[in-house]
Amino acid sequence: MARSKYKNSAAFYDVDGTLISINIVHTFTFYAIRQASLVEAARKWGTTAMSLPLFWAADKISRKWFNELFYRLYEGMSEDRLVTLAEELFEEVIEPKIYPRSRALIEESRRAGCRQVLISGALDFTLRPLAEYLEVDDFIANRLEFHDGYATGKLAKPFVGGATKANIMRHYARQHDVDLTESWAYSDSYSDFPMLAVVGHPTAVNPDLRLRSVARSYDWPVLDLY
Numbered sequence: 223m224a225r226s227k228y229k230n231s232a233a234f235y236d237v238d239g240t241l242i243s244i245n246i247v248h249t250f251t252f253y254a255i256r257q258a259s260l261v262e263a264a265r266k267w268g269t270t271a272m273s274l275p276l277f278w279a280a281d282k283i284s285r286k287w288f289n290e291l292f293y294r295l296y297e298g299m300s301e302d303r304l305v306t307l308a309e310e311l312f313e314e315v316i317e318p319k320i321y322p323r324s325r326a327l328i329e330e331s332r333r334a335g336c337r338q339v340l341i342s343g344a345l346d347f348t349l350r351p352l353a354e355y356l357e358v359d360d361f362i363a364n365r366l367e368f369h370d371g372y373a374t375g376k377l378a379k380p381f382v383g384g385a386t387k388a389n390i391m392r393h394y395a396r397q398h399d400v401d402l403t404e405s406w407a408y409s410d411s412y413s414d415f416p417m418l419a420v421v422g423h424p425t426a427v428n429p430d431l432r433l434r435s436v437a438r439s440y441d442w443p444v445l446d447l448y
Contacts, residue, residue, distance in 0.1 A: 232400045233331040234391055234417065236409035237342035237349065240427045241324040241356075241447070242316060249348050250295055252311050253304065289343055289383050290376075293366065297375030301368045305347045312351035320352075321428070321447035327408070328356055336406060337398065341390065341417070343383035362390060388416035408445075412436065 238245040296304075332338055338358035342349055346363040353361040365378040380390060395402050403422040407414075412432035418424035426437035426444045437444050 230337075230399050230401045231335065231404040231406070232337040232339055232395070232398070232402075233328075233406040233408070234339045234341050234421065235328070235358075235407075236387075236411065236414050236417065236427075237340055237344060237352070239410035239430075240408055241321060241340075242352070243319045243321060244315065246289075246292060246344055248315060248319075249311065249344065250292070252315050253299065253307065254295075256303075256307060257299075289364065289381065293345075293364070293377055294375040296366055296373040299373045301366075301371050301373065304345075304366075304373070308347045309351055311348060312355070316348075316352055317355065320355075323445075323447040325356060327427075327445070327447065328358065331406065332357075337400065339394070341382065341387055360394075362394065384413050385416040387414060388420040391417065391420055409433070418442070 235241055328338055337360070338356075340349060340353055340356070340358055340361040340363075342361070342363050344363050346361075346365050349361050349363040362382055364382045367374045367376045367378050380386060382390060391402065391407075394400065395405075402420055405421045406423040406425060407418045407421040408425045408427045409418055410426070410428040410433065411430055415433070415436060418426070424440075424442050426433050426442055428446055428448065429437060429444060434444065436442070
């Protein structure tokens with residue numbers, strides 16, 4: 223990346239599949255097997271396994287629908303336990319799966335003068351340790367609703383994922399005086415096409431087949447961070 227002559231540029235990064243090789247299913251599995259009781263752990267794991275075909279189908283239709291269905295699995299989980307285990311989740315599951323060149327990409331972008339922002343459909347308490355490790359300026363993530371200290375299984379608004387990422391980025395840009403035409407975005411998934419299209423410098427990272435094809439059509443850079 224060439225050095226930016228604009229002080230108000232930013233770099234927005236999708237996370238799952240882009241900077242790390244795991245996704246929200248791996249994160250939930252970590253929490254499911256660490257439930258307070260073995261019975262509850264087995265129930266959560268069994269529900270997850272039986273729901274995998276439904277999740278696969280939902281993801282093909284709508285990323286928002288997939289997330290709304292998936293995060294119902296968190297219903298009844300203790301907020302304190304979820305937050306407390308987040309550091310352990312990062313150390314055991316997330317950190318080992320950070321792509322080798324992810325940190326170098328972020329450091330290069332930082333040297334170019336860009337504000338560093340993670341934007342992910344993951345949950346905020348699971349993303350925070352990664353954001354701190356990568357030393358980014360901000361992160362934007364989904365948030366679970368809680369009632370009396372326990373997850374309801376619903377997401378707080380705004381939903382982060384798919385086409386809504388572009389709207390969130392526009393709002394963020396207005397709040398922080400960021401010029402999106404002079405900013406970068408990085409993602410691995412075709413579902414993030416709106417996020418990539420809203421900036422002046424989109425980049426496909428470890429792209430799926432559809433995004434790789436689109437990147438070729440638009441002459442977007444393609445990076446592999448493996």
